[in-house]
Amino acid sequence: MLWLTRAGRPPIVRASTTRQKGPSMSQANSPYGVAAPGDSGVPRSLARVLADVAAERAAQDELWGIQDFPDGTGHEHAAAAEAAKRDCGAAWAGARLTWRHLLIEEFFEALAETDPTALRTELVQMAAAAVKWVQALDRRDGHLTHRTKRGPGRREKLVRDRVPDLIGSASRRPDVRVAGDGEYTMLLRAKLYEEVGEFIASGEVAELVDVLEVVYALASAQGLGQGELERLRAAKATRLGGFEQHYVLRPPETPAQAPSLPLVQRSVRAILLDGDDLILFKRTVPGQQPYWTTPGGRVEPEDTGLEAALRRELLEELGATVTGLRQVFTFAEETPGIDYVHTFYVCRLESMDLTKRSGPEFTDPAKGRYDIERIPLTRATVDAIPLKPAALANYLAAHATDIATLLPPIPPA
Structure with a gap:
């Protein structure tokens, strides 16, 4: 997710700690109640959209049943x-940012993840952006109505x-197709x-037999026969045991702690001008394509402020002083x-x-060239x-064309 602030505007704020004021008279008398966090100022806006999302999810299951696909994401x-x-940053800089830009950015960030935790985080952020877009449509066009799809689908x-x-012997014509190799494991x-859900619901042994049959089929799809699967099961049981002792593992007790906020790491960077030129590092890192970036680095605890941190970084990386x-x-x-x-x-x-450069990165070959x-x-x-x-x-x-005008003019030689 990307936020940008122009010079002179307040920095990024994660959350407000200001005490909320009570509802105004118009809010108190509103039949819809008071706007809650996430409502974007419109009472019950978030609840209405989430109810539509829940209804749509239920309709999807009704139409298509349980579905399980590979993620298909990757680097x-x-x-x-x-x-x-x-694209999103350019649209913001050009004052042409749209919901499309935001949602596409979230979508592709999710596609690039492989770690399940990071992927889930990106998908939740994408869903939240989509919900916020729906709320904007509702504010713009009134309370729009969502209609879920109905019908047999392809369940x-x-x-x-x-x-x-067996279906054919009962004088019915079954509608059957043969699954392709690619979808067989998914099905x-x-x-x-x-089958597991049916066993949990009924507790009947017949349902447990169905679970076992599916397990054998999954093993076969992986190239394992029933004998080999049993051998692997027995070996693991010898090493770890079974469940005969009915042991229940409890995690160690820890004192209750307040929810931790995400860590924040700050860095400072210099758009460093020398006459009409911009001074950059050309970075050549092993295993990556070369790229360019500005000098600067992270703010250290001993720095007295952001400007002090940047002056220190410029001295370490370039032996430079600036005005x-x-x-x-x-x-x-x-x-995450x-x-x-x-x-x-x-x-x-x-x-x-x-000769005054002193940054540790310049002596570490793994960091590449600066x-x-x-x-x-x-x-251009x-x-x-x-x-x-x-x-x-x-x-x-x-x-x-205008960034140099933000600095005092160069004094005559």
């Missing part, structure tokens, strides 16, 4: 995710081999959910467990002595290089 979608982020399921013959997994520090924009990235907040300053080079390059600060040159992060590239492309 091969990372480039599309980055492109969606750049089909895998059945035992003799079931079609078996859905069948396992079905005219001015904050121009901030953006944040959310990841930690949020990154990046603050960018425009400044002008005063002096640079590379080659200093000067490029003319024009939109910015667009011609892979500049990271994408939010920086978008900002510089939009403001290449």
